[in-house]
Amino acid sequence: MIRPAAERPRRVAMLSVHTSPLHQPGTGDAGGMNVYIVELARRLAARGIEVEIFTRATSAALPPRVELAPGVLVRHVVSGPYEGLAKEDLPAQLCAFTHGLTRAWAGQRPGHYDLLHSHYWLSGHVGRLAARRWGVPLVHAMHTLAKVKNAGLAAGDTPEPAIRVRGETHIVRAADRLIANTEQEAGELRRHYDADTGRVAVVHPGVDLRRFWPDPAGADAGPDRRPHPVDAEPGPHRTDTARVVASRAAARARLGLPQDALIPLFAGRIQPLKGPDVLLRAVARLLAHRPELRDRLVVPFVGGPSGSGLARPEGLHKLAAALGITDVVLFHPPVGQDRLADWYRAASVLVMPSHSESFGLVAVEAQACGTPVIAARVGGLPVAVRDGRSGVLVPGHDPADYARALARFADDPARSARMGAAAARHARSFGWDATAAATAHVYAEALRERRARGGGA
Known part of the structure; x- marks a missing residue:
C-alpha cells in the first residue's frame, strides 16, 4: 500500500x-x-x-x-x-x-x-x-x-x-x-x-510524450504551440500510419533530407559500447549486395565521441572511408531534445547495435516519434522494443544480421510506417x-x- x-x-x-x-x-x-x-x-x-x-x-x-x-x-x-x-x-x-x-x-x-x-x-x-x-x-x-x-x-x-x-x-x-x-x-x-x-x-x-510523438508540426512549432498527442488525435490515443507518414515527410523537409530515402539513424554517444561500427559495416554489406540502394540511402550519426571513443574521435570517419561508404554517411553533432525528435521522425528506422544497455531510452524516444527500432537483444532493449511489432531485435552483433534487417525495410518501404505506428502506441506505456x-x-x-x-x- x-x-x-x-x-x-x-x-x-x-x-x-x-x-x-x-x-x-x-x-x-x-x-x-x-x-x-x-x-x-x-x-x-x-x-x-x-x-x-x-x-x-x-x-x-x-x-x-x-x-x-x-x-x-x-x-x-x-x-x-x-x-x-x-x-x-x-x-x-x-x-x-x-x-x-x-x-x-x-x-x-x-x-x-x-x-x-x-x-x-x-x-x-x-x-x-x-x-x-x-x-x-x-x-x-x-x-x-x-x-x-x-x-x-x-x-x-x-x-x-x-x-x-x-x-x-x-x-x-x-x-x-x-x-x-x-x-x-x-x-x-x-x-x-x-x-x-x-x-x-x-x-x-x-519518455516525454509531449516532446516525442509523430508530429507533422515538429520542433519549429515550439512546445507551446504543439498540442499534446492525446488531445490531437481522435479515439483512444490512436496513431495510424498516415500520421507517421506525414510526420516523417515534414521532418525530412525541415532537415533537408530526401523524401524517398532509406534512412537508418544512429543517435547517441559515439563509443564502442554503442556499436556504431556495426551499423557502418552493415551498410557496407548491404550496398555490396544491393548497389542500387546507394542513390537512396542516407545514414546519419547524430552524437559526439564519448567514453573510450574519445581516444579515437576520428575512428568512425576513418572506418566509413575504409568501407567506401562516406558518400552515404552523415555525421552530425549532438542536438537539443526538440531537434532530436525531428531526427527520430525523419528516420526510416533507428539502429541500436549496443553491446550493453541497462534500458535504452533512445529506443523508446524514437518509437514514441513513430520510428521502429533495430536493436541488439541485450540488457533492457527487449523491454524497450517489442520484437516483431515495434521493431526488430537482433541476437548478436554480426553486421550481416543488421544488413538483412535493413534490407527488409528497403524492400518494403511501407513497413517503416506500419511498424512506426505500432511503435508509437507501444511507447505510450513508458511515461x-x-x-x-x-x-x-x-x-x-x-x-x-x-x-x-x-x-x-
Whole structure:
C-alpha cells in the first residue's frame, strides 16, 4: 500500500557526480542518465517533492546554484580541477566532492533533506558515506553495471576497472533501496552483486510524450504551440500510419533530407559500447549486395565521441572511408531534445547495435516519434522494443544480421510506417509520470523501513 503523501519525503538530495543534468545529452559523458535525472526530478517536483541535484562544478564561471525547474535546484560542488578530468580520473576526487556535499548539507537546518538518491557508482560511493553520516535512507540507481559491461565488451573497448566493481559491491550492501530499470537488471544485481531481493525495486524509465510523438508540426512549432498527442488525435490515443507518414515527410523537409530515402539513424554517444561500427559495416554489406540502394540511402550519426571513443574521435570517419561508404554517411553533432525528435521522425528506422544497455531510452524516444527500432537483444532493449511489432531485435552483433534487417525495410518501404505506428502506441506505456510515481513509492518504502528500525530521517 502506498503511504499517505504526508509521509513521503519533502525534499530529496540527488547526486550526479560525473555528469551534470545541465549538459547536452550526446556530448562527453552526458547521455540517457542526464535525461533520466532531469525528467525524474521535474516530475517529482510536480508531485510536491523538492529535488536538489548535486553535481561536480566543471567551470569557475558556473553559479553555485541553478534553478532547473520549479522545485528543482542544481548545486555545483567544487571538487578537483574544473576541466581536464576524464570520468576515469574522478574516483580520486570523491573525497573532495563528499566534503563539498557535507558543507552544503551543514548550511541547512536539520532535516532539510529526507533522503539521498544517487545515480551511477561514483555518486553511490559519495551517497553511502553521506547517508550514513546524516542518518537518512540511500536510494541508488546503478544505470549500468561494471560486471555486465565487462561481460559484453566490444572489440578493442576498455574494461571497467576493479575499483568500480568494488565500489558497486559496497553500494549494493549499503543502499536502503536499489532501483533497477528492468527485471533483467534486478536479476543481474542479485546474481553478480548478491543484492537483497527485498531491497531491489524495478522502475522503468520514461519518455516525454509531449516532446516525442509523430508530429507533422515538429520542433519549429515550439512546445507551446504543439498540442499534446492525446488531445490531437481522435479515439483512444490512436496513431495510424498516415500520421507517421506525414510526420516523417515534414521532418525530412525541415532537415533537408530526401523524401524517398532509406534512412537508418544512429543517435547517441559515439563509443564502442554503442556499436556504431556495426551499423557502418552493415551498410557496407548491404550496398555490396544491393548497389542500387546507394542513390537512396542516407545514414546519419547524430552524437559526439564519448567514453573510450574519445581516444579515437576520428575512428568512425576513418572506418566509413575504409568501407567506401562516406558518400552515404552523415555525421552530425549532438542536438537539443526538440531537434532530436525531428531526427527520430525523419528516420526510416533507428539502429541500436549496443553491446550493453541497462534500458535504452533512445529506443523508446524514437518509437514514441513513430520510428521502429533495430536493436541488439541485450540488457533492457527487449523491454524497450517489442520484437516483431515495434521493431526488430537482433541476437548478436554480426553486421550481416543488421544488413538483412535493413534490407527488409528497403524492400518494403511501407513497413517503416506500419511498424512506426505500432511503435508509437507501444511507447505510450513508458511515461515519466509513471516513473516518478513509482520512484516516490520506493522513497516512501525506504523511509518507512528506516523509521521502523528507529533510524529516523
